[in-house]
Amino acid sequence: MPDAHVQNVNPLDLIFRPRSVAIIGASTDPKKLGGLPIYFTKKRGYKGKLFPVNPGAAEVQGIPAFPNLKAIGEPVDCVVVAVPANLALKAMEDIAEARVPVAIVFTSGFAEVNEEGRLLQVKLLEIARQGGVRVVGPNSMGSYDLTSGFIAHFGSAFDHHNGQGWPRVAPLAIASQSGAVGSHLMVQLRERGIGLTKWISTGNQGDIDIAECIDYLAGDPDTQIIAAYLEGAPDGKRLVAALEKARRAKKPMVVLKVGASEAGAAAIATHTASLAGSDAAFDAVMKQHGVARARSLEEFADFTAAATTGLFPERPEAVIVSMSGGVAALMADAASATGLKLPPLPKGGQDTLKKIVSFAAVTNPIDTAAPGMADMGILARMMEVPLEHGYPAMVGFITHLPLTASLFDALKPKLVALRAKFPDRTIAFSCYTLPEHRAFFHENKFIAISDPWTTVAAVAALAQMRQALERAPAAAQPVPAAAPAPRDVGVGEVAAKQLLAALGIPVLPERLAKNAKAAADAAAALGLPAALKIASEDIPHKTEIGGVLLNVATPQAAAEGYDTLIARAKHAKPDARIDGVLVSPMLTGGVETILGLHRDAVVGPVVMFGIGGIFAEIYRDVAFLSPPFGKDDALKMIQSVRGWPLLAGARGRPKADVNAIADALVRLGAYAAKYGDQIESFDINPFVVRQEGKGAVALDALLIARNQTQQRH
């Protein structure tokens, strides 16, 4: 076990702000993997103790070196491993022996390469686990904290601009599974004038993963905004809990996640040995937790930079003020696509603007027309007037104006005054800038993004973040005591439906008939025409063996049907254990929907809702939520599918009982919140929704529990 002084310290504190560090594989060459951390840490003025470990050198970059860890002879908080893969196991043994609590492993050649590498990684981590060593990596580009000055990093970016490549210090943290993506983001932000404090790359995530980093950063006083890149998550439930912790701490997050396509998923499997999960489920869970999702690197940097202004619109509404009518229209398209509303400027404001430029467009978007391009007083006033009318956000398109010094110099003081008058509003500009222009925007908390579509998308993302950050936490509903745990639910339809009934989710009345006579009686009692289905644990997919008979019109036909189904089942699967035949009344009308509960490879248990049948199959018209969630969330989920008009009563169709769906989803969500880890999948399909007030019923269901071996991975 580590020494007493670090026993109650979060391992990430020791990674970012250790009092003493050793570098195994320390290089005398400050440009090499084992030399760069020493070079940068010295340069940054780290105040702790720095111990290079190199058996072949008495000193490294001017610092006394040690042949091995033990020779240091005093406690070390954190070790960086910068040796080749064949020496990494020995290094970890030394670390464990020296009772160092954390290790950052740069070394690659593990699970990201092949099965042999995977086994090597398992060994490495087992040594660490037994020695009580928490590990970042392997295959990590390290970490740094610009205020502690410990730069456990081998990227080249700090040497840019003739060695002046340090970004400014700011309350932003970057946690990236990929070191290159994290490094690229840092550079993009730095070039926009945006700084950070903490940076970490988790690599293969053999131990410490992005979820643990987010959890830590959610509680870190130096961090107000978190930017994360991830490819996979070993424990989705923990990831979602960390997102929720950040949300409750009111720390906005921007995330980039790849692997939406088959090719992309295959690429990340070879990169950091991660599983990609369902992109739609990931997307939904991010939205639910107020995390803005970027689609590529530029958007990642632009959204993150926008969040660092700390000004989030209190409503998803904005005014657009554009020096180009064409770009005004483009921005209106973007607002429509990203959910940013553009309420018209009130009449009084329109009149004021018309007095300034009679032929300007003054509703919203506002098009300044040519006078706004030539006279900076007019331009600034056209931005000021709508802000006076209360818009929480303004998005301005000022084209390449910053490149015309005479105009930009005239505009700047007016914009400073605008900021002073409206200190809390989100003010974003889309414009072409050169690096020298960016400080002005940054200092005035103006968002400056080149692309107008992305500018609007960033403002929309900020508004959605604020809404999500201010939402009260969803409480998990209690699960009825009568509902068994997944492992105690039997196999097959009958057992799954009993669970539904216990959860309070309506199920079509049915009886299990053990003989032909009982089938006829059941059909007569439950109502004709009837539906008959074979009931057997060993036949989960009944239609494939002809195990379903619909529209059975008479009790006599039901009796014959019983015999038919038993015969078919015995023929198709002679060894199948057959419970009998399920008899239920035929249900006519209503809309078929699907409810489901799945364990996603990245975000863990998710509840799914979709329009049923061919719509789900071909149009993938489904929506997701991470449990727990409330009824309002469920109603929003139902309304978010494209097929919503089918339920909403469009074109003379009856309005469906949406309330009954939402109620069932909440009950399913409660079960998911409690038992999601123990479930592989739970499908309720079809779940037929009748017209408003008439409820909804499950016609079929199937639960597949996870076995305990699966749960450990």
Add this chain to the structure above:
Amino acid sequence: MPDAHVQNVNPLDLIFRPRSVAIIGASTDPKKLGGLPIYFTKKRGYKGKLFPVNPGAAEVQGIPAFPNLKAIGEPVDCVVVAVPANLALKAMEDIAEARVPVAIVFTSGFAEVNEEGRLLQVKLLEIARQGGVRVVGPNSMGSYDLTSGFIAHFGSAFDHHNGQGWPRVAPLAIASQSGAVGSHLMVQLRERGIGLTKWISTGNQGDIDIAECIDYLAGDPDTQIIAAYLEGAPDGKRLVAALEKARRAKKPMVVLKVGASEAGAAAIATHTASLAGSDAAFDAVMKQHGVARARSLEEFADFTAAATTGLFPERPEAVIVSMSGGVAALMADAASATGLKLPPLPKGGQDTLKKIVSFAAVTNPIDTAAPGMADMGILARMMEVPLEHGYPAMVGFITHLPLTASLFDALKPKLVALRAKFPDRTIAFSCYTLPEHRAFFHENKFIAISDPWTTVAAVAALAQMRQALERAPAAAQPVPAAAPAPRDVGVGEVAAKQLLAALGIPVLPERLAKNAKAAADAAAALGLPAALKIASEDIPHKTEIGGVLLNVATPQAAAEGYDTLIARAKHAKPDARIDGVLVSPMLTGGVETILGLHRDAVVGPVVMFGIGGIFAEIYRDVAFLSPPFGKDDALKMIQSVRGWPLLAGARGRPKADVNAIADALVRLGAYAAKYGDQIESFDINPFVVRQEGKGAVALDALLIARNQTQQRH
């Protein structure tokens, strides 16, 4: 009429390369709207004659001025109008009187403002038309040609960089309805090191529109690539013909079009008084003509810059070589989304790469791993090996490497050698660059784009352009002589179906019954059960009045049905002229599709195909083609809808007779090619497709011809 010397000259030649020009409203202030064209034209060294017209000045910016046009006393090729709206009509009268063939009207305050402005514009153009003056604008930011030196433009961009804002001369032309968008694009390209020759903004397009510009540029020897921004098109058929002319001239085009959303469409209506049209139809027609469509300004600049390399992949295939595994996955997602294939590197190549870096990912995407980030020889070799294996394109992610001078200086000669070895391949880099780095990429015909997703999208766009540019032109099929012109097709279902029959598009057999007995006979003859429909020109929407009876089982029921329908029709519309009742056999099974022909506000006549019923209604699952097109195009269109699996025979469904749909679409396309202008809409819905070999039939159809007044607008 203009003088003889310009009679056979294209008006756009006179706009770009006039021998003499006059500026009405010439200003002595070189920063004003009426001063900038003189200032820039002088500065650019225009060799023709320049006549400032200003009644209050003897000279303007050092050039002798004239009180009016007439006072010039010699022929003028082109006039720029830079006076306020209240003086524009008088100016145009003078231009007409002076027999000047073309005028560029900067003046705004016309159709883009309000109805009053629209009427003023009509007057302005009527004066021009009567005087034989072709007009650019009004509300235009003008035009320029960097080689003639005539800069009829009032933007500020040439004064950037301390007056060194001229882009280089290159065979690119920009035609933009919006001056600000066109100017922004020029600046973005210039900053990327990309030049152009011709630039024009058509503004309100009162006369010369983007279609005419494209048509001109397609034949212009100084133009190899065309970038166009448009909001609307007064004549879609002419626009499509211009696109086809550019395609046949093998001139790649990039287009930006806004107004996809309701808010965006409203914004362009107030901007240049254009109608937005259907975004999906526009998109399809651009694809069909090999035009790459950008979604925002950055993409517009990036795609255009990529096209200026002149290197278009001969197949939509590429290899990705990334310094980041995460970005490799992101790029694989982008390739999947944009239709760029990533075939695996052949085994021999993989072995070669494995020998260089044993733990690199070597299939495709290739992940260089850390050695590729540190050793430029390794990085270059990892790009060279796949190119040796024949990939037509390489997309490399080299993060912020250009900012590390020591690495970039080492890489540059290797990339120059790579270009020398593969002079015809598309080679694109995604990387963070500063302005000083861009010349290197440009000079070596390397594409350099910051965002990795956009980089992949640009390469995909280049490949699609090449495929489209190399395709043989589609020939219009002849329309059968028996098919009447739209104005000669009667109103209602019966007439529309007769047209279908004449076109050779199968129609369900039916008879028009004039009394109950005839209905019974028809039902018996055509096959039972039958379908009955009221037939009346005055009742186009039959179901709304209960005018359809389905599953009529007996001749007796058909006779009763006749009476029911007549009674319902008379009750609902007492004045309706009633032809009788249509009797047809009931059709069971098959897949409902929709075929249509619509006149789009931007691209003119388009043929539509979609999956029918609720799919078209809720999921908008439709595809478009501009006529003429061949059967191969029709088959691709059918396969492009999301509901294609419904026809393809997925999940045990019978395979549908896709051939029969394609055949009908081609016949509809031929009719559209001949008569598209004369049709408002022609819907064949449902068009029921039976299983393979069993054909398809139209169950209902409706044609709405355009009246001749409409055709003029």
